Amino acid sequence: MSSAPAISQPAANQTDPDALRLEVALVGAPNCGKTALFNAMTGATQKVGNYSGVTVERKVGIATTAAGRKFSVIDLPGTHSLRARSPDEEVTRDVLLGQRPGERVPDMILAVADATNLRGALRLVGELKKVGLPIVLILNMIDIARHRGLQIDHEALSDDLGIPVVTATAVRRGGLDALWECVDPMLEAGVEPARKSTWQAPSSHDLRVAMREAERLVNAHVIRPPEPDTVSAKIDRVVLNPVAGPLILLAILFTMFQAVFSWATPFMDAIDAAFTELGVLVSDVIPEGLIQSFLVDGVIAGIGSIIVFLPQILFTFFFILLLEDFGYMARAAFLMDRIMGKAGLNGRAFIPLLSSFACAIPGIMAARVIDNKRDRLTTILVAPLMTCSARIPVYTLIIAAFVPNTKVAGLSLQGLVMFGLYGAGVLSVLVVAFVARYLFSREERNAPLMLDLPDYKLPRARNILLGLYQRAKVFLRRAGTVIFWAMVIIWALSTFPTAPEGATDPAINYSFAAMIGKFIAPVLAPLGFNWQISVALVPGMAAREVAVAGLATVYAVSGDGGLINTIAGQWSLATALSLLAWYIFAPQCISTLAVIRREAGSAKWMWVALIYMFALAYLASLLTYQIAVALGAG
């Protein structure tokens, strides 16, 4: 235990949160503004990683008090109680109780409560007091509470609880003043050593007692406004209306799609142009040969083909964060629960699956919000079936080559086919989830949906921007590591052995990729795939859209226009349809598989995903091709 003031630390360690002597843990329910508070306390000093052995995000940072004292802050996963009902909540319990190997025991707890909804937080504080660490209770979002006419006598509450209670507004300048005023003298005097923990998992009887105590505290120290907030109730009357509700949800989804697919385009074009330009620059500087090919075709083109999706991912997350901050996501889960439930999924799976429209990787990561283990696993395994943005280049190419640009009932036929492909993705998610449930856990009951419908709040720009920044960082770091190496390997496969002297065919035709492609071509022949397609599918394992570049290389044509004409001339309609069917299901993305492995906690589930998706892809393509041929499209 640290009894010396934290100010006396050696200067060398002051940039690493884990090296500071005093560690304070932030504990609170999800949605209590804990992350906003953490951001306000630590700013740019945050270090984001994982707890060893689990995929729970570990966030630490350095806080500097008004008097200049520094201490390390760990933002523990949001929890309603220490009973640990999900992997995230287990981490919080284990860290606090000192049961997590490799993790230090915090010296102090800052319990964070949403001031507009104190009852649950006060019950959690009751549990936290038993842990034996010094506690300060922070009534966060006090501005919203005051605005709603709630009056909280925090001094009386502090006397009653026997712990310091301060008010805070994480998102306002000076909103932490009261916290620093309370914490500075505590640090000056030295934080009290921990007492022995007396915490035990509460029984239902204990919970009743705890709830009644929380109720008593609220009644004693909180004066509610004579007229309760009715804005949320009014919004809900419209948004949860059985008829208007689903229509509004549909309208929101539609707007989101528009944003992701049209607003993001200029940014994507710019990124694409920048990487092409960079490739040209490097080609000018470095002489033609293996090194140039590695840098231009392997590294720059490879990284570029991933980063080009950043705008779409950011737009998707912008909407998700906005809706989450506003409080709408819980309503969406409410509206969709019945439909998702029919397929054996939880209403909460709606959010991860929605994110998967941008990219399955953030979607799979977002599945952490699902507390039921089986539901979470199912969601992870079906998320890659949602039509992610990497399929768009493949779909666009084939549609442009084979679907006439005409209008049907005033709608673009090409657009309709695209929409149909999206529909096929959603349908396959529901069907696969349903079948999985039927096969593996028929006798198990549906995991219950139980969630708070919080009062609506105006989203805060700062929160959303920070959220976007963190998502971008995670995505780019991945593009820089896993995907980079996958690209390097696939470049090597497509480059070596190099073409012999005087070769007439494109160089890729002499490479390992071509050997693999020609080797698997007989297996893919019943699907109507020629050997060129089979070869392009090999580099396409890196990421779906790479197959387009692969095809261009194999056919030795440049530019989309050339490729469209070539495949329109060489493939039958049946082959084109078969390849579309293949791309609805095939797990052609190494990074998604890597994330499944990480998030599902074992390689086994990665193999399950790989095998079931390839099997479905093969079956779907086979049926599509054979039926199309039988109907005369061969």
Next chain:
Amino acid sequence: MMASPEKIEAAVSALPLGACRRGFRGTLVSVSPVATQGGFDPEELERRLLELGFIEGASVHILHEGPFGRDPIAVRVNDTTVALRRHEAMAILAE
């Protein structure tokens, strides 16, 4: 306070919340999961319901029903709103 026959009638008239329609207002009489409830074991279901605020004496009001099959339901419990499925709400008796 009042005559006991009325009390008996109140106990008899308690309804499982899961069987009530939108607009139902009442007071929570008991949270007592039946052993056949699925998903969680009954004890865990009881604890979760308690944590959400479903405690004896709380006022309950069904605000909304899901658009498909009137499931799940959104319930105002004292001054918070909670969504849950009818299946779990059968464990809650209200009058």
